[in-house]
Amino acid sequence: MENLWPSSLIEVDSNEASPKTMLEEQIKFLKNVTKDVVYAEIAELSDFPIEDELFQYDFVYGFYIKGKYLEKYSYRAFVLYHQISLFPVFFQFDTDINRELGIKKNSYKVNSPKELQDFLRKVFSSNKIKQVVSSIIRLSK
C-alpha cells in the first residue's frame, strides 16, 4: 500500500523558536561575553507545574546564573512557563527585577518570539542581573 500521509504533514516554522531555544542561544553569548567565567543554565522544573485559575502549565523552567569558579553557587533569575503552544510564555521574577521593569503583576506575559527578544534584552540589561554577573566575576578573581 502506498504512503497516504501528505509530504507537507510536518511543517516547521523556522521563525517559531521555542523560548527555551532562544534562551539557550543567549546562554552561549553570556559565556562569550564573560570569557567563560559566568554561565547560565535552564533547568526543567517539570515536577513543579504552575496552575492558575484557567490552565496548568507543564512546561516550567528556571533560569540560573552560575560561576565557573563557584562550584555550587547559582542565582535563579526567573521562572518561565508556557503550554504546549510555546506562546504566550509567562515570566516570574523577584521584586527587584519586577520593580526595575515596572511589572506590577506576579507574572509577565510575552506573546511572540519578537516580543520575547525585546523583553529578554530588557531583563539582561537590568541592574539586578548586572549586579549578579559582576559579583560573580569579582569574587571569581
Place this chain on the structure above:
Amino acid sequence: MRFLFWNVGKKSVIQEITQIVKNREIDIIALAEFNENPNDLLRSLYSESLDFYLIPRFGCYRITILSNMSPGHFKPGGETEYYTIKEIYTPARDKVLIVFVHFPSKMFMSQDDQMDETRLFIREVEQAEREFKNNNTLIVGDFNMNPFDRGMVAASGIHSIPCSLTVKQRQQRKVKGRNYTMFYNPMWNLLGDKDNKPGTYYYSAAEHLIYFWNILDQVIIRPGLIDRFDIESLEIITRDNNISLVNDKHRPCLSDHLPIVFAFK
C-alpha cells in the same frame, strides 16, 4: 554556635546589634532590611573587640550575614533575592547547610502565590541538599508566615512540624505517592504569652482574622540537627541589659520585628 536573626526594618540599630552580639556571644548575625553600611557595623563590633567579617553577597541583598568565622567557612549555594544557601564549615569540624530567608510580605503576594513561592523554595533547598550531599539543614529568617500557616506546615510546602520526637521518628512521610521530608519547628514553643513574649511582630487592623502577635521570624531544622539544637537557648529578645526593644505597650519600638537568638552544638 550562637545565632542572631533580626529584621531591623531599615532602622539604625548598630549600637543595639553590637550590644546583643557582645552580651549573648553571637557567632553568626543575619539581618533583614539592614540598609546601613555593613562596614559601620563591623567597626562598631570591632570597637568592642568583636572581630567579624561580612559574608560576600552576590544577588541576595535582602539579607546581610556577618560572622566571627572568616568568609572561607561559608560556601555559597543557590539563592534568589528572597533566600541564600550557604554550607558552613563549623568549629565542630563538620558541615551544616544554613538557609537564610526573607520572604516577601503577604501584603505584596496572594496566599496562592506565596504557596507557589514556598514550593519552589523548598524544591531548591532539597536540590542544595543533594548537591552538597548534606541533610544537616537549618533555615532561619523572616518567613512572613506564622508557624501554623499552610505554607509552613503543608507537606507540599516547608513541612515543618512542632514535635521533635515525631520528626526524629518519621523523618519523612508519603502523600499521594510522593515522599516529603520534614523539618522540626521549635518556634511553636514560643507561641502564647506565658513568658510575656507573645511574638516577633505585632499587627493590628480592622479585619476579622487578626492574631495581633505573630511569629514571622523563625528557625527550623532537619531531623539530623535536632539533638544538637539547644532548645533552651531559643529566645525572642525584648530587652538586653539597659536597651528595651519594646515600648510601654510592650510592642516592638526599634524595628517592627523583634530579634530571635538560638544556639546549636
